[in-house]
Amino acid sequence: MSKSRLLEIARNNKKHADAGTMELVDNIVKVPAENYYDPTIWQKEIDLIFKRIPLVLSVSNEIPNPGDYKAMDVVGVPVLLVRDSSGEIKAFLNACSHRGSALVENGNGNKKRFSCPYHAWTYNDQGALIGISSAHEFGEIDKSCHSLISLPVLERAGIIWGTLNPKSDLCIESFLSGYDSMLELFDLKNWHVFDQRTVKGPNWKVAYDGYLDLYHLPVLHSETFGSDISNQANYYEWGPHQRVISPYRSPERNGQGKAFDSLEVDEWPMDVLMAGVWTIFPHVSIASFNGGGRSILLSQLMPGETPGESYTNQYYLMENEPNEEQTKEANKQFELLEYVVREEDYATGLRLQKSLKTGMIDSVMFGKNEGGGQSFHGWIDKILKTKDKDLTSLFE
Ligand code: FES
Ligand SMILES: [Fe+2]
Structure with a gap:
């Protein structure tokens, strides 16, 4: 099913490429400028989006072995991801049930059990409390009622999703709307995490708009990616998730060039079929x-401490383990991507949010050629207006 959808998309793109056209949406849409800086709106986004909607917490190969764990803060919530002895992923609040201390410092490691650094209460990889120090002096409690707080989690397509609400009844699979079966086509669970780093940026939506936008590529990135790159994009949706791909083909661009003109799309190699964002x-x-x-650049964007800040964890994943020469090339590519994101995309974002924050600009625009941004802001509005009890129905 997912492969046939992929081929359908490739045929549609090829049709547009041959005709020099792209898919356009019906209208130009305006988004209020305050949506990018107003602290009340931003706090609602944290509470009603980031703390209700499943988030990508990691990639499978960051913690591939039994006992591997990753501890991190996500919008202020301390999260502990653990791969248990059977290889399944668990997610917990990184907080001891005694008085709330974090069980481990943020970072990665490998442990069979977690002993709290404050008074040494101990938990197993299922989050069960298995040991209380000086239990006879502490007093009688039912250990089974004092496990770590579990968070909903799902591992699919080599990616780990979790929801920062232990009581969430939003099914992560429904939220993915079939997109996970498309992402499976990358086969990321068999890829390698080559390197990772964190880049600071502007408001999370200012930053995210850029990822959905190919319109700016030949302009803002003329010195890095080149001024001859296409500014056209077709958008394909699965629930709120979108694939962005240029219909443009040339020999230099992702191999989608003349060599492929003579081939039917079902003969195209997988890396060409999966191109785009x-x-x-x-x-x-x-x-x-x-x-x-x-290789892929997986960018995991998180809101920062204030509306005007975000940070992006960049993962560079490679299909095959690189040799010495390939390692040099991969390092060069990853460095270029850091430069492009930090000095071109986010530098632009930081400047534009300064202008928006003056209050002199009422709204910004997304054109008929920017359907991806329109859809993204549409989903944000929709989710912010949806009550907890109706959240699941948004993704059915
Ligand atoms: S807070 Fe963890 S043992 Fe006391
Ligand atoms: Fe960009």
């Missing part, structure tokens, strides 16, 4: 590259 609502982008071999 795959975004995962509300905060992830996956873009394909070829630095040192087939």
Whole structure:
């Protein structure tokens, strides 16, 4: 099913490429400028989007082995991801049931059990409380009622999603709307995490708009990606998740060139069929590259401490383990991507949000050629207006 959808998309893109056209939406849409800086709106986004909607917490190969864990703060919530002894992923609040201390410092490691650094209460990889120090002096409690707080989690397509609400009844699978079966086509669970880093940026939506936008590519990135790159984009949706792909083909661009004109799309290799940007609502982008071999940049964007700040964890994943020469190329590619994002995309975002914050600009616009941004802001509005009890129905 997912492969046939992929081929259908490739045929549609080829049709547009041959005709020099792209899909356009019906109208130009305006988004109020205050949506990018107003602290009340921003706090609602944290509470009603980031704390209700499943988020991408990691990639499978960051914690591939039993006992591997990753601890991190996500919009202020301390999260502990653990791969248990059977290889399943668990997610917990990184907080001891005694008095709330974090069980481990933020970072990665491997443990069979977690002993709290404050008074040494101990938990197993299922989050069950298995040991209370000086239990006879502490007093009688039912250990089974004092496990770590579990968060909903799902591992699919080599990616780990979790919801920062232990009581959430939003099914992560429904939220994915079938998009996970498309992402499976990357086969990321068998890829390698080559490197990762964090880049600071502007308001999370200012930053995310850029990932859905190919319109700016030949302009803002003329010095890096080149001024001859297409500014056209077709958008394909699965629930709130969108694939962005240019219909344009040339020999230099992702191999989607003349060599492929003579081939039927079902003969195209997988890296060509999967090209473009795959975004995962509300905060992830996956873009394909070829630095040192087939690779992707997975960008995990998180709101920062204030409306005007965000940070992006960039993961560079490679299909095959690189040799020495490929390692050099991959490093070069990853460095270029950091430069492009920090000095071109986010530098532009930081400047534009300064203008928006003056209050002199009422709204910004998304054209008929920017349907992806329109859809993204449409989903944000919709989710902010949806009550908890109706959230699940948004994704059915
Ligand atoms: S807070 Fe963890 S053992 Fe006391
Ligand atoms: Fe960009």
